Every structure is written in C-alpha cells, then in structure tokens.
Amino acid sequence: MSKHLQQPFQLGDITLPNNIFYAPLAGCTDYPYRKMSALYSPGLMYCEMVKMDALVRHDPGTFHILDYDHSMHPIGAQIVGSKPDVAAQAAKIIEDLGFDVLDLNCGCPVDKVTKDGSGSAMLKTPSLIGDVIANMVAAVKIPVTVKIRAGWDEKNIIAPQITKIAEQAGAKAICIHGRTRMQGYKGPANWDWIKQCKDVATTIKVIGNGDIVDGTSVKKIFEQTGCDAVLVARGTMGHPWVGDDIIRFLLEEEKTQRTIEDCRQALLKHFQYTYDYHHPRRVAVDMRRVGCWYLKKSSGTRGFRDLISKAESPETVRDLILNYPIGESEDEPIEENCEREC
Numbered sequence: 138m139s140k141h142l143q144q145p146f147q148l149g150d151i152t153l154p155n156n157i158f159y160a161p162l163a164g165c166t167d168y169p170y171r172k173m174s175a176l177y178s179p180g181l182m183y184c185e186m187v188k189m190d191a192l193v194r195h196d197p198g199t200f201h202i203l204d205y206d207h208s209m210h211p212i213g214a215q216i217v218g219s220k221p222d223v224a225a226q227a228a229k230i231i232e233d234l235g236f237d238v239l240d241l242n243c244g245c246p247v248d249k250v251t252k253d254g255s256g257s258a259m260l261k262t263p264s265l266i267g268d269v270i271a272n273m274v275a276a277v278k279i280p281v282t283v284k285i286r287a288g289w290d291e292k293n294i295i296a297p298q299i300t301k302i303a304e305q306a307g308a309k310a311i312c313i314h315g316r317t318r319m320q321g322y323k324g325p326a327n328w329d330w331i332k333q334c335k336d337v338a339t340t341i342k343v344i345g346n347g348d349i350v351d352g353t354s355v356k357k358i359f360e361q362t363g364c365d366a367v368l369v370a371r372g373t374m375g376h377p378w379v380g381d382d383i384i385r386f387l388l389e390e391e392k393t394q395r396t397i398e399d400c401r402q403a404l405l406k407h408f409q410y411t412y413d414y415h416h417p418r419r420v421a422v423d424m425r426r427v428g429c430w431y432l433k434k435s436s437g438t439r440g441f442r443d444l445i446s447k448a449e450s451p452e453t454v455r456d457l458i459l460n461y462p463i464g465e466s467e468d469e470p471i472e473e474n475c476e477r478e479c
Contacts (some may be wrong), residue, residue: 139387141359146180146366148342149280149309151237153211155180156366157355157380158344159373161215163245166373167423168204169410173377173403175208180366180380182212186242188255189218189227203234213238215284217245219254221268225276232277239279241270241308243299244286246318257318260289260299267302274307284312284346284368287330290319300334304341311338312368315347332362344368351379352386375430377403397432404431405458412451420451428454432461 146156159166159174161183166174174182184203191199205212214236216227224241231239243266245256252258259266266283273281283303288294296313303311313334315326326347335343345364349355350372358367372379378393385392407427411420428445432438441461448454 139356139359139389141356142384142387143366144384148181148238148282150278151211151280153180154178155380155384157383158366158368159183159380160346160368160370161186161213161240161242162370162374167202168414169407169423170377170427171205171209171212172410173407174373174380177378177381179369180211181238182209183215183240184212186215186217186245189216189220189223192216192227192230193223203231203236211237213240213282215240215242217242217250217255219259219262219265219269221265221272224269225272228273228276228281232279237279239273239277239281240312241266241273241281241283244284244312244314244318246286246321251318257286257289260286260293260295260318263295263299263302266299267306270303270306270308280309281307282310282312282344283308284314284344286314286316286318287327288317290317293317294330294333296330297333297337300337300341300343304339308341310342310344310366312344312346315345328358328361331358331364335363335365342366346370352383355383356387375400375427375433377407400431401458401461404428405455407431408451408454408458412455417451421448421454424448424451424454428458 143156146153157180159179159182163185166185171182187199187202203214214231218224228239242256243259250256270281270283285296285299287296300311313331315328315330331345342365344366345358345362346368349358349367349369355367358364369379382392408424411423415423425446425448429442432441441457445454445457448457
C-alpha cells in the first residue's frame, strides 16, 4: 500500500474512509453532484459554502444548499464570515443538522465575499482567524477545520503562521490552496507553501489543494509536501469517480477504463438526480454546464454542447443525452482532466 494513502483516516474524534477529499465548489457541488460523488466513496465531501450570517437568521435558501441524505456521509459543511460570535452560533446550527465536519473558509477570493472582510480577506487579520476558529471549536464537538490560501499576495505568504494559529485555536486540520488571493485561479499552484505549513504543524493535519486532478498529481503532492490528505476541486467535475481512480493509482492497481458510453450513462444518472431534486426550469439550466463536464472526447461533442446550451426543458435534455452520437472515439477512455466550464 502507498505510504501516503490512509484507509481509514483519523480526523479528530471521527474516522473517515480515506484521505482523498472532494472540495466545495460554489454553484457546482449541489445535492445531485454530491449524490454522484457518493457513489465512489470519497473520504469526505462538502456542501457548497454558505454565509454564517445567513445561517443564523435561518435563511431558507441557505438551508436548502445544505440538504443532504445518508448516502453522502461523511459530509462537511463550509461556512464563511468574520464575526466570532456569529461563527459560534452558525457552528452549532451545522452540528445540529448532523454534519460530520465543519470548515471555515478563509480562501475564497471573489470580491462579493472579501468586501466585508470574509473569505481570503481574513488573511489580512490572522489573529481574527484564530478567534473565529476558537469560538467554533468551543461551540461544537465535531471537528473544526479551516481552508486558506497561502497569502494575500506573494509578498505576504502567511500560511505557516496561520497553521500555528489554527492549531492553537483547536482546529483539527488546515487546507492550504497553493495560490495567493491575487492569483485567483491563474497560474500553477505552489506546493512549496503547503510543505512549509506541514513543516510547522505539530498536531494539526495539513490538507493539500491546488492543481490536483488525478493519481499522478496526488502522488506528487504527497511526496513533495508530506501533506496528510488532499482536497480535489475542479478535478471532480464530470469525474465523480476521480477519488476511486486516485486510490487505485496509489495502490498500483489496474485503472478502471471508462469509455464515452460509460460517461454518457453517468451523465444520464446525474441528470436523473437533478430531475428528482430541482425544479424543471432549474434542471434544464444546470444541465447545460453539467453535460459539458462529462462528454469531452467524441466527434459529437461540439454539436451536443451547442444543443444542450439552448435546452429549455428536462425532456429536451434527456433526449439529447440519449441520442448523443458516440462517434469515432467510442472505444477510447475519456480524458483524465476536466476544465471548469461553468
């Protein structure tokens, strides 16, 4: 067995099946997405990020985002905000909803999150991160974790400092995205910053994140950084089985070959989960992007994308999937990597 793969993986007082985690992706990792992910048993998966202020005022839309079923365990919730007292209230709500893990987002780079001092803006106030985590830890019994970026910009790499702050505040793990806030999602992730955090960590687990898309990249980040677990983000899009593929790779087992037909059948299942959960209009809109994640290597792909991008009803979407022309690449496995196209 690979020395890096852990089956099971201990996080605080809970035992997870493995150390390959699926990230929260805003606007993507909804209930149907997680139903698909659950079929392949990641070590941990997350709902989309929610605002702690919205949680404590019991906003219905926020609670809708946190819907899950028993098949999705172990499951984590990720909250964002910068008020220690509100964080404690939000943490208790999350625990009462039955989540296994609670994560604080200090990495989101988008302006609508950072403008009020939340997300990656908290990298400018490291001590506040510690205060928020400490209040969350005091409020709940489930493991509290935190996700950060390496720093605001390359001149202010403070991830190692925050690692120690989070550890002292009682966090059980810290996930480091190997980019700065100023980078956004551009340029390669710098895994050396993740290694620096692992080097200063004593009891806190370090989770590596950034440019992790397959078994090869996971093996490299484990070897380069010594991190305890990995968080796969965009690599899960259209590849709900990526965790299983990674584990097989690390165990040097034969890879499961998936043809275009396999991917069509997976897309059909994702469609059905979406149809069963969302309003019909929402189904059509969501499947415009979801369809493009799964089908990426066939002579019929371009035409399929053009048609599904205009679909107005679930029935049209279903027919497009069922009549997708497999084309000349029928017997070839789909490409490993998936670029975000939403």
